[in-house]
Amino acid sequence: MKPTRTLLVASAAALALALSACGTTEDDADNSSSDSNEKITITDARGEKVTLDGPAEKVASTEWNTVEYLISLGIQPTAVSDIKGFKAWDQSVELDDSATDIGTRGEPSIDTLAGLGLDVVFVTDTLAGDAIKQIEETTPVIVMPGGDSSDPFGQMWKNVDLVAQATGTEDEAADLKKDFDDKIAEAKETIAATDAAGAPVAFNDAWEQGGAVSVRPYLEGSQIGAVLKELGFEDAWTSVEGVEGDAVYGLGTTDIEGLTKLPADTLYWYIANDTDVDVYAGSLKDNKVWTSLPFVKAGNVERFPDGIWMFGGPASMLDFTDAVVKTVS
Template identity: 60%
Template sequence: MRHPAATALAALALAATLAACGTTEEAAEDDTPAHSGDPITLTDARGEEVTLEGPAVRVAGTEWNVVEYLVSLGVQPVGVSDIEGFEQWNTAARLDDGVTDIGTRGEPSIDTLGTLDLDAVFVTDQLVEGAIEQIEETTPVIVVPGGNAEDPIGQMFENVDLVATATGTEDRAREIREEFDTALADGRAALADAGAEGATVAFSDAYRTGEAVTIRPFGEGSLIGAVLGELGFANAWSQVEGLEFDAVYGLGQTDVEGLTSLPDDTEFWYYGSGDNDPYGQTLVDNAVWTSLPFAADATRLPDGIWTFGGPAAMLQFVDAAVAAAS
């Protein structure tokens, strides 16, 4: 895992033809909402003030968490980075047909973005150097933080609120927060009913290079770790001495030997996708892995839960966690 332009051009040409005719009937055929309301000025993650003519309607997103925010808020983006990857890794948000692929998440196609007549482009700071400045030559850019290990859930909702302000969907943002809080409360109640609250959980993903497996622990400062904490679980990774986590996403790095430092009563949960399952494949005959007391019962959570996503993805994770623990 790696932190149709021609159709869009044809649509733009048709829209230009209709506008040139200047008749009421033809203008009504364009069902794209126009700007309404007063200009909006907001401050993005750079500390930059960004002014929009009104709520952004035609938008694009380079990062999948932002794409999920938009769809959850009821705003279908017209441009998304790596649509095939998004639809594999994030099943919490469904894209409409006809969305244009704008390239990779780290390096979107400036030319493609320029054909989409966008009101705004939402990005994180993970773009290649100079990309933001190039996009800003034609379209307002709003930079959204990728995460914050000090308060991952709080940062997630600050992100949602920023996108909601830009798109005029603040009411829906408040509903999303209420749905999230309700899901956490329901999850805690379900775990209590099952006598499964308070378990010690180690959640990770992993990737392999040849036969070598690198394990990525999700610490307490990760979004997943924070949700686990809200559900009442103890994070097993916090008991591993010397394990460090990054300040943005709360992720660490270790190898199979590093798993020997986990408590014996750990419930080991992990994430894969499709054939990407290092624990169930590469490590199946690894002597260190198979000797661990929790290896035989290690649980792979369902595919398509984007662990760096938004509230909709985290609702999927809550359901998966309750099911795994019960």
């Protein structure tokens, strides 16, 4: 299953589960990590208290955003879901070749996980069936939300902090956030001095099925939308009636006809990957509706670099920011 389609299913599953928000460090005596000889108790997204014997070293993750968090904090995961896919879609961090593949993100191999002697497994609340209960029979599990469209940056940092607590890397997390804030501020200043400052942006990905092209807008509730807003851009998708984001990832849906409602001066940016089909360079190349759009005629369509995971962590968001600066400079 291709990453773009998988995330639509994941979004729906996350909504159906309706689990509580991720545990945080705010005034919570249960969320603590002292030295390596003391137990660590963390409250996860389920409200469950998970106790570890000390900072986790042998860790696994079923979702790519957490893989990125771990590597950014200096922890190489022992096991990861769909390593080939991760290396194609998230190149903002480097995963060691020693990592064990544990299957798909939605349905990891329970037997493989059980045989690795892990300290903890990080999962999101989108796993199929009773996978979490099965993993917990042999290994502690910390559950995190996939996202929160009401506060995309806030949820990203809550997730990072939770991983940092479990692995004893709180100092690294603080450095990561400072570096992130500094680079966003620098990019915002650079963009403000360009002709693109304040322009409407329509960021998206798209695919074709049964001869019909579907477009997936990244709205303000997405992490990408949050970055674009922070950098001073307008969300062009607000001009397209009926486009609403889901509660987890802030993603909408429309079709080629819906693009006719976008402002004429829209900067139309999208993500694709060489492992998938780029419909804009393919089936839409000679589509009369597409080619007649004013921003297409003006040459304001840009495919962003492969390997920037739109649902990743701070590293991915900073690579996206760098790509924005390069595009408008």
